[in-house]
Amino acid sequence: MSKSLLIVDDSATMRKIIMRSVRMSGLQFDSTEEAGNGVEALEKLKASPVDIILCDVNMPEMNGTELVKKVREMDSCRDTKIVMVSTESSQEFIDNLLAEGANDYITKPFTPDKFREKLSPFV
Amino acid sequence: MIDQEVSRDVLEHATRDIFEMMIFMGVERVDPTEFKHLDGNSLLGTITFNGGIEGCFGFCCSDASAKAVAASMLGLDPDDEVADQDVNDAIGEVVNMVMGSIKAAQSVFHDVHVSIPTVIRGRGIEYHPGEGSTGIVDHVKIGDDFSAELSLHWHKHAEKKE
Numbered sequence: 425m426s427k428s429l430l431i432v433d434d435s436a437t438m439r440k441i442i443m444r445s446v447r448m449s450g451l452q453f454d455s456t457e458e459a460g461n462g463v464e465a466l467e468k469l470k471a472s473p474v475d476i477i478l479c480d481v482n483m484p485e486m487n488g489t490e491l492v493k494k495v496r497e498m499d500s501c502r503d504t505k506i507v508m509v510s511t512e513s514s515q516e517f518i519d520n521l522l523a524e525g526a527n528d529y530i531t532k533p534f535t536p537d538k539f540r541e542k543l544s545p546f547v
Numbered sequence: 548m549i550d551q552e553v554s555r556d557v558l559e560h561a562t563r564d565i566f567e568m569m570i571f572m573g574v575e576r577v578d579p580t581e582f583k584h585l586d587g588n589s590l591l592g593t594i595t596f597n598g599g600i601e602g603c604f605g606f607c608c609s610d611a612s613a614k615a616v617a618a619s620m621l622g623l624d625p626d627d628e629v630a631d632q633d634v635n636d637a638i639g640e641v642v643n644m645v646m647g648s649i650k651a652a653q654s655v656f657h658d659v660h661v662s663i664p665t666v667i668r669g670r671g672i673e674y675h676p677g678e679g680s681t682g683i684v685d686h687v688k689i690g691d692d693f694s695a696e697l698s699l700h701w702h703k704h705a706e707k708k709e
């Protein structure tokens with residue numbers, strides 16, 4: 425089945441690094457889109473929902489936590505899986521994101537294997 | 548209380564993990580006397596933290612070292628041209644990740660709020676901790692040809708509050 429991915433991070437470099445790690449993980453997506461913050465991501469999602477979102481937490485305009493809340497209010501994204509990617513690694517912080525509706529969490533630094541482990545249940 | 552030796556170990560491990568996992572380059576602590584001081588263009592990435600304790604982490608390296616780090620992080624060939632913005636972003640991410648690891652590893656840092664990293668470049672840039680601060684400075688060799696200076700400083704007055 426064809427799957428689509430949206431990478432949301434305010435650093436263009438980090439988006440490239442994530443893209444590279446996803447590619448190295450061996451997972452394949454039919455389409456990969458990018459967004460630089462939550463506002464941009466929502467615009468893209470309204471135009472066309474995706475299967476998986478890889479989402480940074482600290483971003484200007486709209487941060488990752490706010491984006492998760494907004495996506496969870498969208499009917500068209502009911503089945504979208506959201507995996508957060510951040511340096512913030514405290515359990516309390518992660519639990520809070522999961523309670524808001526994120527599906528899983530990857531801590532930076534990461535390896536391609538981490539993407540395979542966390543994303544394969546959703547592809 | 549912040550234990551300087553613990554901080555030094557945390558800093559070394561965090562930096563090594565990040566470079567091995569995401570940049571595919573080895574990192575080794577070197578004696579300051581072996582460190583080649585920066586005379587040409589260099590980059591300084593900094594990130595500040597405040598809350599229970601306040602201070603700053605800095606990563607300073609030559610332009611050539613920063614380019615090599617960015618190229619490796621992005622999966623480019625060492626000879627490929629890397630845009631300045633990509634180099635700045637890559638160093639910013641390194642600083643961000645090291646700070647994240649410091650925060651996770653030492654309980655005194657758990658509740659601090661961490662800023663967005665800032666990267667500046669120029670000739671003869673050096674990191675100067677603020678007046679009345681204490682901390683550690685480490686020198687590392689990156690791969691075979693590159694090096695960087697890592698500094699973690701915090702304010703003494705903030706430490707007393709702990």
Ligand SMILES: [Mg+2]
Pocket residue numbers: 433434435480481482483
């Ligand atoms: Mg960010």
